[in-house]
Amino acid sequence: MLKLPIYLDNNATTPMDPRVLEAMTPYFLEHYGNAASRNHPFGWEAEEAVDYAREQVAKLIGADPKEIIFTSGATESDNLAIKGVYEMYASKGNHIITVTTEHKAVLDTCKHIEKIGGEVTYLEVNAEGLIDLKELEAAIKPTTILIAIMYANNEIGVVMPIKEISAIARKHGVLLFTDGTQAVGKIPVDVNKDGIDLMAFSAHKMYGPKGVGALYVRRKNPRVKVTAQMDGGGHERGMRSGTLNVPGIVGFGKACELCRLDMEEDTKRISKLRDHLETELLKLEEAYVNGSREHRLPHVTNISFKYVEGEGLLMGFNKNIALSSGSACTSASLEPSYVLKALGLGDDLAHSSLRFGLGRFTTEEQIEYTIKAISETVLKLREMSPLWEMYKEGIDLNTIEWAAH
Amino acid sequence: MAYSEKVIDHYQNPKNVGTLDKSAKNVGTGLVGAPECGDVMRLQIQVDDAGVITDAKFKTFGCGSAIASSSLATEWLKGKSVDEALKIDNMAIVEELNLPPVKIHCSVLAEDAIKSAINDYRVKNGLEEIKFAESVVH
Numbered sequence: 001m002l003k004l005p006i007y008l009d010n011n012a013t014t015p016m017d018p019r020v021l022e023a024m025t026p027y028f029l030e031h032y033g034n035a036a037s038r039n040h041p042f043g044w045e046a047e048e049a050v051d052y053a054r055e056q057v058a059k060l061i062g063a064d065p066k067e068i069i070f071t072s073g074a075t076e077s078d079n080l081a082i083k084g085v086y087e088m089y090a091s092k093g094n095h096i097i098t099v100t101t102e103h104k105a106v107l108d109t110c111k112h113i114e115k116i117g118g119e120v121t122y123l124e125v126n127a128e129g130l131i132d133l134k135e136l137e138a139a140i141k142p143t144t145i146l147i148a149i150m151y152a153n154n155e156i157g158v159v160m161p162i163k164e165i166s167a168i169a170r171k172h173g174v175l176l177f178t179d180g181t182q183a184v185g186k187i188p189v190d191v192n193k194d195g196i197d198l199m200a201f202s203a204h205k206m207y208g209p210k211g212v213g214a215l216y217v218r219r220k221n222p223r224v225k226v227t228a229q230m231d232g233g234g235h236e237r238g239m240r241s242g243t244l245n246v247p248g249i250v251g252f253g254k255a256c257e258l259c260r261l262d263m264e265e266d267t268k269r270i271s272k273l274r275d276h277l278e279t280e281l282l283k284l285e286e287a288y289v290n291g292s293r294e295h296r297l298p299h300v301t302n303i304s305f306k307y308v309e310g311e312g313l314l315m316g317f318n319k320n321i322a323l324s325s326g327s328a329c330t331s332a333s334l335e336p337s338y339v340l341k342a343l344g345l346g347d348d349l350a351h352s353s354l355r356f357g358l359g360r361f362t363t364e365e366q367i368e369y370t371i372k373a374i375s376e377t378v379l380k381l382r383e384m385s386p387l388w389e390m391y392k393e394g395i396d397l398n399t400i401e402w403a404a405h
Numbered sequence: 406m407a408y409s410e411k412v413i414d415h416y417q418n419p420k421n422v423g424t425l426d427k428s429a430k431n432v433g434t435g436l437v438g439a440p441e442c443g444d445v446m447r448l449q450i451q452v453d454d455a456g457v458i459t460d461a462k463f464k465t466f467g468c469g470s471a472i473a474s475s476s477l478a479t480e481w482l483k484g485k486s487v488d489e490a491l492k493i494d495n496m497a498i499v500e501e502l503n504l505p506p507v508k509i510h511c512s513v514l515a516e517d518a519i520k521s522a523i524n525d526y527r528v529k530n531g532l533e534e535i536k537f538a539e540s541v542v543h
Contacts, residue, residue: 346440384422389424
Protein backbone atom coordinates (compact mmCIF):
# COMPACT_ATOMS: atom_id res chain seq x y z
CA MET A 1 0.00 0.00 0.00
CA LEU A 2 1.23 3.46 -0.89
CA LYS A 3 1.68 5.58 2.18
CA LEU A 4 0.93 9.28 1.90
CA PRO A 5 2.29 11.92 1.98
CA ILE A 6 5.22 11.24 -0.36
CA TYR A 7 8.45 13.06 0.34
CA LEU A 8 10.15 14.50 -2.74
CA ASP A 9 11.92 17.47 -1.18
CA ASN A 10 15.25 15.79 -0.46
CA ASN A 11 17.20 18.92 -1.45
CA ALA A 12 15.68 20.67 1.55
CA THR A 13 16.50 17.86 3.93
CA THR A 14 16.59 14.08 3.92
CA PRO A 15 14.95 11.65 6.30
CA MET A 16 17.45 10.03 8.64
CA ASP A 17 18.55 6.53 7.79
CA PRO A 18 17.50 4.21 10.65
CA ARG A 19 21.06 2.84 10.70
CA VAL A 20 22.27 6.35 11.51
CA LEU A 21 19.87 6.71 14.41
CA GLU A 22 20.97 3.34 15.72
CA ALA A 23 24.58 4.47 15.75
CA MET A 24 23.70 7.70 17.55
CA THR A 25 21.44 6.43 20.31
CA PRO A 26 24.11 5.24 22.80
CA TYR A 27 25.74 8.68 22.67
CA PHE A 28 22.67 10.32 24.15
CA LEU A 29 22.04 7.96 27.04
CA GLU A 30 25.18 5.99 27.93
CA HIS A 31 28.21 7.69 26.43
CA TYR A 32 27.21 11.25 27.13
CA GLY A 33 30.67 12.54 27.95
CA ASN A 34 32.18 15.75 26.70
CA ALA A 35 34.78 14.93 24.05
CA ALA A 36 37.05 17.55 25.60
CA SER A 37 37.03 15.89 29.06
CA ARG A 38 40.49 14.40 29.27
CA ASN A 39 40.40 12.87 32.72
CA HIS A 40 37.74 10.17 32.75
CA PRO A 41 36.28 7.33 30.66
CA PHE A 42 33.19 9.33 29.67
CA GLY A 43 35.37 11.88 27.95
CA TRP A 44 37.62 9.25 26.41
CA GLU A 45 34.67 7.38 24.91
CA ALA A 46 33.25 10.54 23.44
CA GLU A 47 36.60 11.56 22.01
CA GLU A 48 37.09 8.15 20.49
CA ALA A 49 33.65 8.28 18.88
CA VAL A 50 34.38 11.70 17.43
CA ASP A 51 37.75 10.53 16.08
CA TYR A 52 36.11 7.56 14.43
CA ALA A 53 33.39 9.74 12.88
CA ARG A 54 36.05 12.16 11.66
CA GLU A 55 37.67 9.28 9.80
CA GLN A 56 34.34 8.22 8.29
CA VAL A 57 33.62 11.76 7.15
CA ALA A 58 37.12 12.28 5.76
CA LYS A 59 37.05 9.02 3.85
CA LEU A 60 33.92 9.98 1.93
CA ILE A 61 35.67 13.00 0.42
CA GLY A 62 39.19 11.61 0.21
CA ALA A 63 40.51 13.90 2.95
CA ASP A 64 42.75 13.42 5.97
CA PRO A 65 40.73 13.29 9.22
CA LYS A 66 42.75 16.24 10.55
CA GLU A 67 41.29 18.34 7.77
CA ILE A 68 37.70 18.00 9.04
CA ILE A 69 36.32 20.77 11.24
CA PHE A 70 32.94 19.92 12.73
CA THR A 71 30.36 22.71 12.75
CA SER A 72 26.63 23.11 13.26
CA GLY A 73 25.89 22.76 9.56
CA ALA A 74 26.64 24.05 6.10
CA THR A 75 25.56 27.63 6.79
CA GLU A 76 28.09 27.90 9.58
CA SER A 77 30.73 26.24 7.42
CA ASP A 78 30.04 28.69 4.58
CA ASN A 79 30.41 31.59 6.99
CA LEU A 80 33.57 30.19 8.58
CA ALA A 81 35.21 29.53 5.22
CA ILE A 82 34.49 32.90 3.62
CA LYS A 83 34.87 35.17 6.63
CA GLY A 84 37.72 33.05 7.99
CA VAL A 85 39.72 33.26 4.76
CA TYR A 86 38.92 36.95 4.37
CA GLU A 87 40.38 37.72 7.78
CA MET A 88 43.29 35.28 7.60
CA TYR A 89 44.48 36.42 4.17
CA ALA A 90 43.79 40.13 4.64
CA SER A 91 47.44 40.99 3.99
CA LYS A 92 47.26 39.25 0.62
CA GLY A 93 44.10 40.87 -0.68
CA ASN A 94 40.40 41.48 -0.21
CA HIS A 95 38.77 40.23 -3.39
CA ILE A 96 36.43 37.23 -3.59
CA ILE A 97 34.84 35.72 -6.69
CA THR A 98 31.51 33.95 -6.43
CA VAL A 99 28.42 33.19 -8.58
CA THR A 100 24.92 34.66 -8.61
CA THR A 101 23.28 31.24 -8.18
CA GLU A 102 25.03 30.38 -4.90
CA HIS A 103 23.04 29.55 -1.79
CA LYS A 104 22.06 32.52 0.39
CA ALA A 105 24.50 31.36 3.06
CA VAL A 106 27.30 32.19 0.61
CA LEU A 107 25.73 35.23 -1.07
CA ASP A 108 24.75 36.93 2.16
CA THR A 109 28.14 36.20 3.68
CA CYS A 110 29.73 37.82 0.63
CA LYS A 111 27.42 40.84 1.07
CA HIS A 112 28.70 41.07 4.63
CA ILE A 113 32.27 40.98 3.33
CA GLU A 114 31.45 43.90 1.03
CA LYS A 115 30.04 45.84 3.95
CA ILE A 116 33.27 45.47 5.90
CA GLY A 117 35.43 46.65 3.03
CA GLY A 118 35.94 43.60 0.84
CA GLU A 119 35.33 43.41 -2.87
CA VAL A 120 33.20 40.68 -4.41
CA THR A 121 32.69 39.73 -8.06
CA TYR A 122 29.47 37.87 -8.82
CA LEU A 123 29.82 35.77 -11.96
CA GLU A 124 26.72 35.14 -14.03
CA VAL A 125 25.62 31.77 -15.36
CA ASN A 126 24.36 30.75 -18.79
CA ALA A 127 20.95 29.23 -19.52
CA GLU A 128 22.27 25.87 -18.37
CA GLY A 129 23.23 27.27 -14.99
CA LEU A 130 26.96 26.94 -15.66
CA ILE A 131 29.67 29.59 -15.47
CA ASP A 132 32.03 30.59 -18.26
CA LEU A 133 35.53 29.52 -17.21
CA LYS A 134 37.13 32.30 -19.25
CA GLU A 135 35.07 34.84 -17.39
CA LEU A 136 36.20 33.32 -14.12
CA GLU A 137 39.85 33.56 -15.08
CA ALA A 138 39.42 37.10 -16.34
CA ALA A 139 37.88 38.12 -13.01
CA ILE A 140 40.99 37.13 -11.05
CA LYS A 141 43.10 40.09 -9.92
CA PRO A 142 46.26 40.44 -7.83
CA THR A 143 44.04 41.04 -4.79
CA THR A 144 41.88 37.92 -5.29
CA ILE A 145 42.14 35.60 -2.30
CA LEU A 146 39.19 33.27 -2.74
CA ILE A 147 36.95 31.70 -5.34
CA ALA A 148 33.68 30.50 -3.78
CA ILE A 149 31.68 28.33 -6.16
CA MET A 150 29.21 25.65 -5.18
CA TYR A 151 29.68 22.05 -6.24
CA ALA A 152 26.03 21.51 -7.16
CA ASN A 153 23.07 23.83 -7.07
CA ASN A 154 20.27 23.29 -4.59
CA GLU A 155 17.43 24.37 -6.87
CA ILE A 156 18.34 22.92 -10.24
CA GLY A 157 20.94 20.31 -9.28
CA VAL A 158 23.44 21.58 -11.85
CA VAL A 159 26.99 20.42 -11.11
CA MET A 160 29.74 22.99 -11.66
CA PRO A 161 33.02 22.03 -13.40
CA ILE A 162 34.93 22.02 -10.12
CA LYS A 163 38.10 20.38 -11.52
CA GLU A 164 38.43 23.01 -14.23
CA ILE A 165 37.67 25.75 -11.72
CA SER A 166 40.31 24.49 -9.30
CA ALA A 167 42.89 24.31 -12.11
CA ILE A 168 42.32 27.99 -12.75
CA ALA A 169 42.46 28.80 -9.03
CA ARG A 170 45.75 26.87 -8.66
CA LYS A 171 47.28 28.56 -11.67
CA HIS A 172 46.71 31.95 -10.07
CA GLY A 173 47.46 30.95 -6.49
CA VAL A 174 43.90 31.63 -5.34
CA LEU A 175 42.10 29.40 -2.81
CA LEU A 176 39.00 27.49 -3.88
CA PHE A 177 36.10 27.10 -1.50
CA THR A 178 33.11 25.04 -2.58
CA ASP A 179 29.74 24.60 -0.95
CA GLY A 180 29.35 20.85 -1.33
CA THR A 181 26.09 20.59 0.60
CA GLN A 182 24.02 19.09 -2.23
CA ALA A 183 26.81 17.06 -3.84
CA VAL A 184 28.68 15.28 -1.05
CA GLY A 185 27.23 11.83 -0.45
CA LYS A 186 25.32 11.95 -3.74
CA ILE A 187 28.10 11.99 -6.33
CA PRO A 188 31.81 11.16 -5.98
CA VAL A 189 33.61 14.15 -4.46
CA ASP A 190 37.35 13.92 -3.82
CA VAL A 191 39.09 16.97 -2.44
CA ASN A 192 42.44 15.96 -3.93
CA LYS A 193 41.29 14.89 -7.37
CA ASP A 194 39.01 17.93 -7.51
CA GLY A 195 41.64 20.31 -6.14
CA ILE A 196 39.41 21.76 -3.42
CA ASP A 197 40.94 23.86 -0.62
CA LEU A 198 37.87 24.33 1.55
CA MET A 199 34.47 22.65 1.40
CA ALA A 200 31.26 22.99 3.39
CA PHE A 201 28.80 20.11 3.76
CA SER A 202 26.07 18.96 6.05
CA ALA A 203 24.77 15.73 7.60
CA HIS A 204 21.05 16.29 7.14
CA LYS A 205 21.31 16.38 3.36
CA MET A 206 22.70 12.84 3.35
CA TYR A 207 20.39 10.92 5.67
CA GLY A 208 22.13 12.12 8.82
CA PRO A 209 20.87 14.33 11.66
CA LYS A 210 20.21 18.07 11.48
CA GLY A 211 22.46 20.48 13.34
CA VAL A 212 25.81 19.05 12.34
CA GLY A 213 28.08 19.70 9.40
CA ALA A 214 31.71 20.12 8.51
CA LEU A 215 34.21 22.39 6.90
CA TYR A 216 37.04 20.68 5.09
CA VAL A 217 40.21 22.77 5.40
CA ARG A 218 43.23 21.62 3.36
CA ARG A 219 46.41 21.05 5.37
CA LYS A 220 48.91 20.34 2.60
CA ASN A 221 49.67 21.90 -0.79
CA PRO A 222 48.75 24.51 0.23
CA ARG A 223 48.25 24.63 3.98
CA VAL A 224 45.06 26.62 4.45
CA LYS A 225 44.08 28.48 7.58
CA VAL A 226 40.92 30.28 8.57
CA THR A 227 40.38 32.75 11.36
CA ALA A 228 37.92 31.36 13.89
CA GLN A 229 34.50 33.01 13.89
CA MET A 230 33.54 31.44 17.20
CA ASP A 231 35.92 32.04 20.08
CA GLY A 232 36.14 29.91 23.19
CA GLY A 233 37.75 26.68 24.25
CA GLY A 234 39.84 26.27 21.12
CA HIS A 235 38.14 23.12 19.87
CA GLU A 236 38.67 21.84 16.34
CA ARG A 237 42.28 22.97 16.14
CA GLY A 238 41.27 26.41 17.27
CA MET A 239 39.12 27.03 14.22
CA ARG A 240 35.75 26.38 15.81
CA SER A 241 35.22 26.53 19.54
CA GLY A 242 32.23 24.96 21.19
CA THR A 243 31.52 21.60 22.84
CA LEU A 244 31.27 18.98 20.15
CA ASN A 245 27.82 17.62 19.32
CA VAL A 246 28.94 14.03 19.90
CA PRO A 247 25.73 12.14 18.98
CA GLY A 248 25.31 14.36 15.93
CA ILE A 249 28.89 13.83 14.85
CA VAL A 250 28.57 10.07 15.33
CA GLY A 251 25.46 10.14 13.14
CA PHE A 252 27.21 12.30 10.57
CA GLY A 253 30.07 9.78 10.42
CA LYS A 254 27.70 6.87 9.97
CA ALA A 255 25.73 8.75 7.30
CA CYS A 256 28.97 9.42 5.38
CA GLU A 257 29.99 5.79 5.60
CA LEU A 258 26.59 4.64 4.28
CA CYS A 259 26.73 7.13 1.43
CA ARG A 260 30.20 5.92 0.49
CA LEU A 261 29.12 2.27 0.49
CA ASP A 262 25.67 2.71 -1.08
CA MET A 263 26.35 5.55 -3.50
CA GLU A 264 26.77 3.53 -6.65
CA GLU A 265 23.66 1.47 -6.15
CA ASP A 266 21.57 4.35 -4.84
CA THR A 267 22.53 6.52 -7.77
CA LYS A 268 21.67 3.86 -10.32
CA ARG A 269 18.23 3.32 -8.82
CA ILE A 270 17.38 6.93 -8.05
CA SER A 271 18.52 8.34 -11.39
CA LYS A 272 16.37 5.79 -13.18
CA LEU A 273 13.34 6.95 -11.18
CA ARG A 274 14.23 10.60 -11.81
CA ASP A 275 14.56 10.02 -15.54
CA HIS A 276 11.22 8.23 -15.63
CA LEU A 277 9.51 11.04 -13.72
CA GLU A 278 11.04 13.61 -16.02
CA THR A 279 10.20 11.78 -19.24
CA GLU A 280 6.59 11.35 -18.21
CA LEU A 281 6.09 14.92 -17.05
CA LEU A 282 7.70 16.31 -20.18
CA LYS A 283 4.96 14.60 -22.16
CA LEU A 284 2.74 17.44 -20.99
CA GLU A 285 2.68 20.32 -23.46
CA GLU A 286 4.86 23.33 -22.67
CA ALA A 287 6.87 21.70 -19.89
CA TYR A 288 10.58 22.47 -19.68
CA VAL A 289 13.52 21.30 -17.60
CA ASN A 290 15.46 24.14 -16.00
CA GLY A 291 19.26 23.99 -16.09
CA SER A 292 21.70 21.57 -17.65
CA ARG A 293 20.49 18.00 -17.96
CA GLU A 294 23.97 16.77 -18.74
CA HIS A 295 25.85 18.23 -15.76
CA ARG A 296 23.38 17.48 -13.03
CA LEU A 297 22.88 15.59 -9.79
CA PRO A 298 21.27 12.19 -10.36
CA HIS A 299 18.32 12.76 -8.01
CA VAL A 300 17.15 16.23 -8.97
CA THR A 301 14.97 17.77 -11.64
CA ASN A 302 13.43 21.19 -11.87
CA ILE A 303 10.55 21.59 -14.31
CA SER A 304 8.48 24.58 -15.38
CA PHE A 305 4.91 23.98 -16.45
CA LYS A 306 4.12 27.03 -18.51
CA TYR A 307 0.86 28.93 -17.89
CA VAL A 308 0.22 27.49 -14.43
CA GLU A 309 1.52 29.12 -11.29
CA GLY A 310 3.73 27.08 -8.98
CA GLU A 311 1.95 27.61 -5.70
CA GLY A 312 -1.44 27.02 -7.26
CA LEU A 313 0.01 23.86 -8.74
CA LEU A 314 1.44 22.67 -5.43
CA MET A 315 -1.89 23.21 -3.77
CA GLY A 316 -3.40 20.55 -6.02
CA PHE A 317 -1.41 17.83 -4.33
CA ASN A 318 0.70 19.18 -1.49
CA LYS A 319 -1.29 17.27 1.08
CA ASN A 320 0.01 14.13 -0.57
CA ILE A 321 3.30 15.10 -2.21
CA ALA A 322 5.97 17.25 -0.57
CA LEU A 323 7.70 19.40 -3.18
CA SER A 324 8.94 22.95 -3.44
CA SER A 325 8.34 25.62 -6.02
CA GLY A 326 10.41 28.47 -7.41
CA SER A 327 7.34 30.63 -7.18
CA ALA A 328 7.40 33.71 -5.03
CA CYS A 329 4.23 32.81 -3.27
CA THR A 330 5.86 29.96 -1.40
CA SER A 331 8.34 32.27 0.25
CA ALA A 332 8.05 35.47 2.21
CA SER A 333 9.39 37.60 -0.63
CA LEU A 334 7.34 38.38 -3.71
CA GLU A 335 10.26 37.68 -6.04
CA PRO A 336 10.43 34.32 -7.74
CA SER A 337 13.55 32.18 -7.47
CA TYR A 338 16.72 34.20 -8.11
CA VAL A 339 18.44 31.04 -9.31
CA LEU A 340 15.90 30.45 -12.07
CA LYS A 341 15.99 34.12 -12.99
CA ALA A 342 19.79 33.93 -13.24
CA LEU A 343 19.35 31.25 -15.92
CA GLY A 344 17.50 33.88 -17.92
CA LEU A 345 14.02 32.50 -17.26
CA GLY A 346 11.23 35.00 -17.43
CA ASP A 347 9.37 35.62 -14.19
CA ASP A 348 6.40 33.73 -15.58
CA LEU A 349 8.41 30.54 -16.11
CA ALA A 350 10.16 30.95 -12.77
CA HIS A 351 6.74 31.21 -11.13
CA SER A 352 5.69 27.99 -12.85
CA SER A 353 8.48 25.73 -11.61
CA LEU A 354 8.58 22.71 -9.35
CA ARG A 355 11.71 21.21 -7.81
CA PHE A 356 11.83 17.45 -7.38
CA GLY A 357 14.42 15.99 -5.04
CA LEU A 358 14.35 12.20 -4.96
CA GLY A 359 16.16 10.17 -2.35
CA ARG A 360 17.28 6.86 -0.95
CA PHE A 361 13.76 6.03 0.21
CA THR A 362 11.86 7.07 -2.93
CA THR A 363 9.96 4.18 -4.52
CA GLU A 364 8.68 3.46 -7.98
CA GLU A 365 5.12 3.45 -6.68
CA GLN A 366 5.59 6.95 -5.28
CA ILE A 367 6.90 8.20 -8.61
CA GLU A 368 3.96 6.71 -10.50
CA TYR A 369 1.55 8.40 -8.10
CA THR A 370 3.41 11.70 -8.49
CA ILE A 371 3.37 11.60 -12.28
CA LYS A 372 -0.37 11.03 -12.27
CA ALA A 373 -1.21 13.65 -9.64
CA ILE A 374 0.91 16.37 -11.20
CA SER A 375 -0.23 15.70 -14.75
CA GLU A 376 -3.87 15.87 -13.68
CA THR A 377 -3.37 19.07 -11.71
CA VAL A 378 -1.51 20.79 -14.53
CA LEU A 379 -4.29 19.95 -16.98
CA LYS A 380 -6.99 21.06 -14.55
CA LEU A 381 -5.28 24.38 -13.80
CA ARG A 382 -4.63 25.07 -17.46
CA GLU A 383 -8.35 24.77 -18.09
CA MET A 384 -8.65 27.52 -15.51
CA SER A 385 -5.75 29.63 -16.79
CA PRO A 386 -6.43 32.71 -18.94
CA LEU A 387 -2.83 32.53 -20.14
CA TRP A 388 -3.26 28.99 -21.41
CA GLU A 389 -6.40 30.04 -23.29
CA MET A 390 -4.53 32.93 -24.91
CA TYR A 391 -1.63 30.67 -25.79
CA LYS A 392 -4.03 28.22 -27.40
CA GLU A 393 -5.63 31.06 -29.37
CA GLY A 394 -2.20 31.95 -30.68
CA ILE A 395 -1.91 35.22 -28.77
CA ASP A 396 1.66 36.25 -27.96
CA LEU A 397 1.56 37.07 -24.26
CA ASN A 398 4.43 39.50 -24.69
CA THR A 399 2.27 41.75 -26.85
CA ILE A 400 -0.20 42.32 -24.04
CA GLU A 401 0.18 45.36 -21.89
CA TRP A 402 -0.07 43.86 -18.43
CA ALA A 403 -1.13 46.03 -15.58
CA ALA A 404 1.97 45.24 -13.54
CA HIS A 405 1.24 45.68 -9.91
CA MET B 406 1.17 27.90 5.24
CA ALA B 407 -2.16 26.28 5.77
CA TYR B 408 -5.10 27.36 3.65
CA SER B 409 -8.55 28.00 5.06
CA GLU B 410 -11.20 25.44 4.29
CA LYS B 411 -13.07 27.92 2.12
CA VAL B 412 -9.99 28.57 -0.01
CA ILE B 413 -9.45 24.85 -0.43
CA ASP B 414 -13.08 24.34 -1.37
CA HIS B 415 -13.02 27.06 -4.04
CA TYR B 416 -9.72 25.70 -5.35
CA GLN B 417 -11.03 22.17 -5.60
CA ASN B 418 -14.49 23.09 -6.84
CA PRO B 419 -14.13 26.48 -8.48
CA LYS B 420 -17.40 28.15 -9.38
CA ASN B 421 -17.97 29.70 -12.79
CA VAL B 422 -14.76 28.85 -14.58
CA GLY B 423 -15.10 29.72 -18.22
CA THR B 424 -15.27 32.24 -20.98
CA LEU B 425 -18.02 34.57 -22.16
CA ASP B 426 -18.01 36.11 -25.62
CA LYS B 427 -15.85 39.15 -25.04
CA SER B 428 -17.01 40.82 -28.25
CA ALA B 429 -20.66 40.79 -27.13
CA LYS B 430 -21.98 44.20 -26.20
CA ASN B 431 -23.55 43.01 -22.97
CA VAL B 432 -20.33 41.35 -21.75
CA GLY B 433 -17.67 43.20 -19.79
CA THR B 434 -14.18 41.73 -19.48
CA GLY B 435 -11.53 42.61 -16.93
CA LEU B 436 -7.97 41.29 -17.27
CA VAL B 437 -5.73 42.26 -14.37
CA GLY B 438 -2.38 41.25 -12.93
CA ALA B 439 0.71 40.17 -14.84
CA PRO B 440 2.42 36.86 -15.49
CA GLU B 441 5.66 38.22 -13.99
CA CYS B 442 3.87 38.83 -10.71
CA GLY B 443 2.56 35.29 -10.60
CA ASP B 444 -1.11 36.14 -10.91
CA VAL B 445 -3.41 37.06 -13.77
CA MET B 446 -7.18 37.19 -13.41
CA ARG B 447 -9.74 37.45 -16.15
CA LEU B 448 -13.23 38.14 -14.94
CA GLN B 449 -16.26 38.56 -17.18
CA ILE B 450 -19.81 39.71 -16.52
CA GLN B 451 -22.91 39.44 -18.65
CA VAL B 452 -25.46 42.16 -18.03
CA ASP B 453 -29.14 42.24 -18.99
CA ASP B 454 -31.16 45.26 -20.13
CA ALA B 455 -32.14 46.07 -16.55
CA GLY B 456 -28.47 46.39 -15.56
CA VAL B 457 -28.43 43.13 -13.63
CA ILE B 458 -25.49 40.74 -13.87
CA THR B 459 -26.95 37.47 -15.11
CA ASP B 460 -23.74 35.55 -15.53
CA ALA B 461 -20.11 35.82 -14.45
CA LYS B 462 -17.09 33.73 -15.43
CA PHE B 463 -13.42 33.72 -14.56
CA LYS B 464 -10.10 32.22 -15.43
CA THR B 465 -7.14 32.74 -13.13
CA PHE B 466 -3.42 32.02 -13.30
CA GLY B 467 -2.21 32.18 -9.74
CA CYS B 468 -2.03 30.63 -6.32
CA GLY B 469 -4.95 28.98 -4.55
CA SER B 470 -5.98 32.21 -2.85
CA ALA B 471 -6.12 34.03 -6.18
CA ILE B 472 -8.26 31.28 -7.67
CA ALA B 473 -10.54 31.28 -4.63
CA SER B 474 -10.86 35.09 -4.64
CA SER B 475 -11.96 35.15 -8.26
CA SER B 476 -14.27 32.17 -7.84
CA LEU B 477 -15.95 33.87 -4.89
CA ALA B 478 -16.19 37.17 -6.75
CA THR B 479 -18.09 35.56 -9.64
CA GLU B 480 -20.51 33.98 -7.17
CA TRP B 481 -21.18 37.31 -5.51
CA LEU B 482 -21.60 39.11 -8.82
CA LYS B 483 -24.38 36.97 -10.15
CA GLY B 484 -27.79 38.55 -9.54
CA LYS B 485 -26.34 41.89 -8.43
CA SER B 486 -26.90 45.08 -10.35
CA VAL B 487 -23.82 46.70 -11.82
CA ASP B 488 -24.07 49.48 -9.25
CA GLU B 489 -24.20 47.00 -6.39
CA ALA B 490 -21.27 45.12 -7.87
CA LEU B 491 -19.18 48.27 -7.67
CA LYS B 492 -19.53 48.16 -3.92
CA ILE B 493 -17.82 44.80 -3.50
CA ASP B 494 -14.84 45.50 -1.32
CA ASN B 495 -11.69 43.41 -1.24
CA MET B 496 -11.80 43.22 2.55
CA ALA B 497 -15.11 41.36 2.33
CA ILE B 498 -13.32 38.73 0.25
CA VAL B 499 -10.48 38.60 2.78
CA GLU B 500 -12.98 38.05 5.55
CA GLU B 501 -15.06 35.46 3.73
CA LEU B 502 -12.00 33.40 2.73
CA ASN B 503 -9.92 34.03 5.86
CA LEU B 504 -6.99 35.19 3.77
CA PRO B 505 -3.75 35.77 5.67
CA PRO B 506 -2.00 39.16 5.25
CA VAL B 507 0.41 37.89 2.55
CA LYS B 508 -2.58 36.95 0.42
CA ILE B 509 -4.54 40.20 0.67
CA HIS B 510 -3.20 41.18 -2.75
CA CYS B 511 -5.27 38.34 -4.22
CA SER B 512 -8.46 39.96 -2.99
CA VAL B 513 -7.32 43.36 -4.25
CA LEU B 514 -6.77 41.80 -7.64
CA ALA B 515 -10.29 40.37 -7.60
CA GLU B 516 -11.75 43.78 -6.75
CA ASP B 517 -9.70 45.32 -9.55
CA ALA B 518 -10.96 42.67 -11.93
CA ILE B 519 -14.59 43.45 -11.07
CA LYS B 520 -14.07 47.17 -11.61
CA SER B 521 -12.20 46.60 -14.80
CA ALA B 522 -14.96 44.33 -16.16
CA ILE B 523 -17.60 46.90 -15.25
CA ASN B 524 -15.68 49.67 -16.98
CA ASP B 525 -15.27 47.54 -20.08
CA TYR B 526 -19.03 47.00 -20.09
CA ARG B 527 -19.70 50.71 -19.55
CA VAL B 528 -17.42 51.83 -22.35
CA LYS B 529 -18.95 49.32 -24.72
CA ASN B 530 -22.37 50.71 -23.94
CA GLY B 531 -21.46 54.36 -24.37
CA LEU B 532 -21.12 55.12 -20.69
CA GLU B 533 -18.27 56.97 -19.11
CA GLU B 534 -15.37 55.03 -17.61
CA ILE B 535 -15.29 55.27 -13.83
CA LYS B 536 -12.03 56.50 -12.38
CA PHE B 537 -11.04 54.51 -9.33
CA ALA B 538 -8.47 55.40 -6.77
CA GLU B 539 -5.29 53.37 -7.19
CA SER B 540 -5.35 50.20 -5.16
CA VAL B 541 -3.06 50.38 -2.21
CA VAL B 542 -1.47 46.98 -2.23
CA HIS B 543 0.95 45.70 -4.97
